[in-house]
Amino acid sequence: MYIQVDQANTFVATGGKTFTASLPTVVLVHGSGTDHRTWALQARWFAFHGFSVFAPDLPAHSLSDGEALTSIEDMGAWLVRAIDTVGVDKVHLVGHSQGFLVALEAAALLATRVQSVTAMATASAIPVNPALIETAHTNPGLAAQMMLQWGFGNQHQQGASAVPGMQPIGIGQRIMANNPLAIDLTACSTYTAGAQRAQELAAKACPSCVILAGQDRMTPKKEGLKLAQDLGAQAQVIPHMGHMLPMEAPKQSLSIMKSFIQSVENS
Amino acid sequence: MSKSSFLGADTIALHSGYQPESDHGSRAVPIYQTTSYVFDSVDEASALFNVEQGGHIYSRITNPTVAVLEQRLAALEGGTGAICTASGMSALFVTFFSLCSAGDHIVSAAQIYGSTITLLKHSLKRFNIDCTFVDINDQSAVANAMQDNTKLVFCESIGNPGLAVSNLPAIADTAHQHGVPLVVDATFATPYLCKPIAHGADVVVHSVTKWIGGHGVALGGVVIDGGNFDWLKSGRFPTLTQPYEPFHGMNFWEEFGPAALAMRIRCESMRDIGAAMSPHNAFLLLQGLETLSLRMQQHVRNAQAMVAWLQEQDAVAWVNHPDLEADAHTQKLFPKGAGSMLTFGVKGGREAGSAFINGLQLSSNLANVGDSRTLVLHPGSTTHSRLSESDLIAAGISADLIRVSVGIESIEDIQADFGLGLRAAAKVAAAQTAQAEA
Numbered sequence: 001m002y003i004q005v006d007q008a009n010t011f012v013a014t015g016g017k018t019f020t021a022s023l024p025t026v027v028l029v030h031g032s033g034t035d036h037r038t039w040a041l042q043a044r045w046f047a048f049h050g051f052s053v054f055a056p057d058l059p060a061h062s063l064s065d066g067e068a069l070t071s072i073e074d075m076g077a078w079l080v081r082a083i084d085t086v087g088v089d090k091v092h093l094v095g096h097s098q099g100f101l102v103a104l105e106a107a108a109l110l111a112t113r114v115q116s117v118t119a120m121a122t123a124s125a126i127p128v129n130p131a132l133i134e135t136a137h138t139n140p141g142l143a144a145q146m147m148l149q150w151g152f153g154n155q156h157q158q159g160a161s162a163v164p165g166m167q168p169i170g171i172g173q174r175i176m177a178n179n180p181l182a183i184d185l186t187a188c189s190t191y192t193a194g195a196q197r198a199q200e201l202a203a204k205a206c207p208s209c210v211i212l213a214g215q216d217r218m219t220p221k222k223e224g225l226k227l228a229q230d231l232g233a234q235a236q237v238i239p240h241m242g243h244m245l246p247m248e249a250p251k252q253s254l255s256i257m258k259s260f261i262q263s264v265e266n267s
Numbered sequence: 268m269s270k271s272s273f274l275g276a277d278t279i280a281l282h283s284g285y286q287p288e289s290d291h292g293s294r295a296v297p298i299y300q301t302t303s304y305v306f307d308s309v310d311e312a313s314a315l316f317n318v319e320q321g322g323h324i325y326s327r328i329t330n331p332t333v334a335v336l337e338q339r340l341a342a343l344e345g346g347t348g349a350i351c352t353a354s355g356m357s358a359l360f361v362t363f364f365s366l367c368s369a370g371d372h373i374v375s376a377a378q379i380y381g382s383t384i385t386l387l388k389h390s391l392k393r394f395n396i397d398c399t400f401v402d403i404n405d406q407s408a409v410a411n412a413m414q415d416n417t418k419l420v421f422c423e424s425i426g427n428p429g430l431a432v433s434n435l436p437a438i439a440d441t442a443h444q445h446g447v448p449l450v451v452d453a454t455f456a457t458p459y460l461c462k463p464i465a466h467g468a469d470v471v472v473h474s475v476t477k478w479i480g481g482h483g484v485a486l487g488g489v490v491i492d493g494g495n496f497d498w499l500k501s502g503r504f505p506t507l508t509q510p511y512e513p514f515h516g517m518n519f520w521e522e523f524g525p526a527a528l529a530m531r532i533r534c535e536s537m538r539d540i541g542a543a544m545s546p547h548n549a550f551l552l553l554q555g556l557e558t559l560s561l562r563m564q565q566h567v568r569n570a571q572a573m574v575a576w577l578q579e580q581d582a583v584a585w586v587n588h589p590d591l592e593a594d595a596h597t598q599k600l601f602p603k604g605a606g607s608m609l610t611f612g613v614k615g616g617r618e619a620g621s622a623f624i625n626g627l628q629l630s631s632n633l634a635n636v637g638d639s640r641t642l643v644l645h646p647g648s649t650t651h652s653r654l655s656e657s658d659l660i661a662a663g664i665s666a667d668l669i670r671v672s673v674g675i676e677s678i679e680d681i682q683a684d685f686g687l688g689l690r691a692a693a694k695v696a697a698a699q700t701a702q703a704e705a
Contacts, residue, residue: 016517037524044522045319048515063499063521149273157273159283159342163321164334165533166348166526167341170271174347174494174525251320 005082006059008066011036012082013055015047021087024115024265027106028055029079031097031122032188033136033144033181034172035062038096041163041250042257049258054091056082058102061179068180072098072191076105083110092261094118096246097219098126098188104197107206116207116264117231118257121216121245123223124194124230128185136182143185144176153215153242160248168247198230207267208232209260211253214239272342276459280556284338298550299331318514318534328537332546336553340479340489343458344471347494348529350537351487351549355454355474356382357542358488362450362472363387364540365506365532367418369395374412374419374447376403376433377661378426381651383452384658387421400661404434406441413445418503419470420447424463425455425589425606427636428646428670429663432589432605434596439467446501454478454637455606459563466600469496470528477637478607481555481562485548490532494525507531562639565675566607572678573671573685577611582619582689582696584612584667607674608636612667613689615696620645620667626691629676629684641674641681 001019003010012019013028013036026046028039036043036055047053058075059066069075079102083091092115095103100122107114136143148169149157161168201208208231212224221237228235236256241248272279285296304323306312314320323329333351341349352358363386367373375387377400387398399412403422420442422433435451442449448469453461457478463471473479475487498507498520507527510516514534519527537543544552555562574588589597589605597605613619624632630641634649644650651664673681 011521013521016515016522035524037522040522041318041320044317045314048317048319062524145270145273155286158286159272159274159279159338160286161284161321161334161338163348164323164329164331165337165341165350165529166321167271167338167346169273170341170345170347170494171525173270251322254320 003082003085005078005085006066008059009064010059010066010082011057011063013039013043013053015043015053015055017047019054019086020052023050023052024092025052025054025088025090026092026094026261027079027083027103028053029093029095029099029102030055030058030061031099032184033147033176033179035175035179037171037175038246042246042254045254045258054083054086054088062175068183070183070187072101072187073105075102075187077109079106080109089113090115092116092118092264094120094257095122096120097122097243098184101126101188101191101194104194104201107201108197114206116209116261117201118209118211118260119224119227119231120211120253121213121219121224121243122227123219124198124227125192125223126188126219128189133182133185133189136185140181141177143181144173147176147218148172150217151243153213153240153248155240156242156244156248162248162250168244172244172247194227195230198227202230202232207264209256210235211245211256212237213241213243213245213248215241216243216245218243271345271347274342276343277560279339279342280559283342284335296332296335296550296553299546302326318517326546327541327543328533330543330546330549333544333549336549336556337489339553339556340458340473340475341491344462344491345464346471346491348526349489349491350529350532351475351489351544353488353542353544354486355472355476355488356386357540358472358474358490359383359386359452361532361536361540361542362470362490363391363396364536365528366448366504367391367396368506370416371396372414372417373398373421374409374417375400376422376426377401378403378429378431378663379423379452380427381646381654381662384662385653403438404431406437409438409441410445413447417445417447419450421450421452423452423455424461424600425608426663427455428608428610428651428668430587430589430608430610431663432594432597432600435463435466435468435600437596443467446503448496455608456601457559457563459560460567460603460606461600464491464493464495469493475552476635478563478566479556479559480552481559481637481639482551483635483638483640485551487544487548487552490529492526492529498527511535562675566673567604569675569678569681570607570609570673571604573673573681574609576682577685580689582613582693584614586611607672609671609673610668611671612665612669613692613696615692615699616667617647618699619692619695620669622695623669623688623692626688627684628687629680636672638672639675641676642672644670646670
């Protein structure tokens with residue numbers, strides 16, 4: 001569906017079903033340079049199993065208009081404005097990589113409206129090599145390739161695909177090459193409030209879930225484990241997978257996500 | 268440049284999409300000769316049917332052995348996904364079926380495979396899909412043929428059997444200026460010689476029966492989604508950008524973006540038309556793919572040697588191969604050589620040509636190309652025999668044209684065999700001359 005946020009046409013994937021504000025809502029936030037298709041399969045499961053799905057393309061990403069936001073804080077505030085547009089009260093926030101940093105900032109603003117947070121293949125800080133940021137400015141296509149080469153785990157580098165016949169690296173390359181990767185990476189690299197935000201959520205006893213990838217080279221597992229500690233969460237590690245976890249292991253990641261979110265709903 | 272793998276092409280052909288499976292450690296890709304797959308639970312079955320998770324349901328839609336071939340071909344061509352089909356013709360059909368509806372229009376190269384002409388000119392016409400055939404390297408002709416209902420431009424990277432090389436970057440520019448994708452049948456080239464997506468094509472189709480399989484033992488086709496075309500911006504593709512009712516209103520573009528076409532073909536064409544590749548054929552074709560680069564080098568080397576040799580033979584009237592007096596675009600598209608197809612005519616016309624073919628002992632007279640063995644055919648009386656005289660001329664087929672798919676045998680043996688055929692042809696030509704003089 002398309003909504004207006006800050007006078008800009010904004011695309012929000014709803015998992016193939018009409019968005020219904022009265023249902024429990026799962027907000028899925030994509031990472032640097034990517035878009036809602038990160039969650040293509042997970043979104044459909046939630047949408048067809050009693051949830052409303054709200055998976056936006058951040059401003060200037062893929063199907064959304066607007067100016068790209070330059071800080072994680074701005075992205076978090078934007079996400080809250082987007083959520084408010086559709087009249088949802090409480091939400092489950094899920095973020096992949098940079099998307100979880102955005103979720104942390106949104107959670108700080110949403111306060112008690114947050115029912116849970118799920119972190120996937122991420123950390124409380126994501127420093128980015130300046131050379132990669134520079135390449136993203138000068139040659140976005142090459143930067144996307146560098147990230148995908150670094151981001152996908154061994155199996156996918158050798159052509160594996162969770163969806164038969166597809167090439168996730170090729171799909172990722174097409175999406176990332178056309179999105180404001182340099183701005184996203186700069187925002188990630190300069191964001192420093194993650195650990196504090198995570199500890200604040202833990203202090204509020206906000207239910208949290210951390211899903212990590214055993215072969216993550218973008219946000220190494222040890223950094224993810226620190227985040228889990230800050231959140232007071234038990235981290236679950238999916239072995240043999242890389243940073244692009246939602247696309248590399250959609251079934252396994254969904255299994256953990258849905259168990260966790262359903263348990264929060266039922267508690 | 269669009270990439271789908273960071274492995275080299277030879278490594279992709281051998282490894283991509285399969286790692287030794289855990290149960291038995293099979294090094295070769297196993298043949299999953301099964302129609303169907305046991306679901307862990309009713310919930311899992313439901314999730315698979317509703318595209319909430321990837322996996323296999325029924326081998327008409329997907330199969331693990333076929334999927335390995337699909338993923339390798341997608342990676343080799345630099346695409347986002349691939350769908351293998353029962354044959355090259357079914358690959359073309361599902362592509363047109365997925366992009367066009369009744370009332371739509373296609374612009375196609377005139378010099379293409381005879382059965383594809385029949386599909387575009389007659390079979391699709393029954394469903395009110397029209398086609399205009401043009402000289403595909405005349406960009407003003409391509410532009411002039413465009414209509415408001417045009418959905419795609421189609422060509423072969425090397426035309427069959429005329430062997431004209433399509434100027435893919437120029438054709439892609441014209442197509443894109445009019446908001447439509449370029450679909451390229453790249454069968455004669457294989458991804459070893461030319462990757463059309465890197466030159467602007469949006470969809471690539473192969474008959475993998477030919478050089479990719481390479482052994483003449485299995486039929487198959489593939490459609491590769493290039494993932495670069497913006498179906499929404501074009502505004503011409505409701506099949507990809509509007510809700511699809513049979514899948515709860517799925518919008519393929521919104522949900523799958525760069526893989527929208529591949530997913531549409533998977534969800535609709537494979538389900539409704541069912542032109543599935545068999546797992547055993549996929550296995551056989553994988554064996555061929557693994558040595559594609561080695562075979563193509565020998566194919567091209569032999570073809571170039573045969574061209575030079577034929578040009579020196581007194582009985583030969585003319586020889587055609589894309590590398591002869593190659594245009595700049597041919598040299599750019601085919602830096603390793605423009606394939607192993609050649610055509611030639613013998614002095615004495617059609618009758619002498621028949622004598623040539625009948626005089627061969629090693630080469631095979633049959634309706635196929637891309638076998639490891641050398642194949643010959645007279646298209647005017649076989650593959651293109653259903654075309655009218657004017658269509659034959661438009662397709663670049665003269666009455667005396669002999670099509671040769673040069674194999675990878677020892678070059679001296681191919682030349683010796685052709686020598687037999689040429690001697691038979693020369694006798695006919697001499698008799699014709701004597702008769703004319705009498």
